[in-house]
Amino acid sequence: MSAAAAVAALVGAAVAAGPRAPVRSDPRGPGPAPARPRRARRRRPPPDExxxxxxxxxxxxxxxLRAGLPPAQAWRYAEDGPAAGDAGAGAPGAGAGARxxxxxxxxxxxxxxxxxVERTGAPAVEALEQCAAAARAEADARAALxxxxxxxxxxxxTVSLLPLAGLALGAALGAPPWEALxxxxxxxxxxxxxxTLLLGGRWWSARLVRAATAAGGA
Known part of the structure; x- marks a missing residue:
């Protein structure tokens, strides 16, 4: 096709399409794109959470507590957030009825x-810090295990799937192994x-893993 014929074809297509209707712009601006509904996925909680x-x-x-807050307000503040801690501190009767x-x-x-701490009078700050350190150490040990x-x-x-893979490979090569088996x-x-050996090996491997896990406390 020559260049003149190509230009003529483009001009004819533009004329046939006709004028397009003007696009009215929204004075409020483009709205946000509709969010696609997402399926609710059930996520397994991380281990040792x-x-x-x-x-x-x-x-x-x-x-x-190290900053000087009383125990009741410190627990409220740590568990429920700053708003709950401040509200509990200013509420009437907060000192007597507070948890x-x-x-x-x-x-x-x-x-x-x-x-x-309450029964023995041990230092609360040191006891809580030791509790946090022990919990983090146990979580790290379980993760390492x-x-x-x-x-x-x-x-x-993987070893359990190898026999099935061998049977499938033999069938794919045209020598069905089940005829001989x-x-x-x-x-x-x-x-x-x-x-029997396959099931016994699976059981023995699972037993070893369970024994190692129980010994490590995970």
Whole structure:
């Protein structure tokens, strides 16, 4: 096609399209794009979250007590936020009826340490700081143990899938292995022995991982 013919075709297409209707602009400006509905995904809580929550709570209360706040206001401030702590401090009768310790929903380790502080008179700040340090150390130890046993778990699953992969490969190559495994007595004996060893290996690997996990306290 020559250049003149191409230009003529473009001009004809523009004429046939006709004038377009003017686009009216919204004085309020372009609105936000409609949000696409997202499916609610159930996320599994991270492991040892209770330990980390307790450590953060104990650290906050220890810092507030070290700053000079009374125990009741420090616990309210650390658990419910600044607004609740300030409101509780100015509320009538806050000193007498206020809860002097952690809420029932607080982690058990933090509540146990605070009960010990109330019964024995131990230094509250030092006890809470030690509680936070111990909780973080235990969370780190559990994470390290899971990382150390992750290889064993993956290896056990991979080894368990290898026989099935071999059967599928044999079928893909045109030599169905189940004819030999199920068609003869020796094949059936081999299939039974292989299945028994496979299940026994899975059980033994899972037992070793459980024993290591129980020994590490995770």
């Amino acid at each position: 209770d330990l980390l929550v307790g450590a953060r709570l104990a650290e906050r209360v220890a810092a507030l 002097p310790g952690p809420a029932p929903s607080a982690p058990e380790g933090v509540r146990a340490v605070w009960r010990l 899971r990382a150390a046993t992750a290889g064993a778990r993956v290896s056990a699953r 199920l068609g003869t007595g020796a094949g059936r004996a081999c299939a039974l022995a292989g299945t």
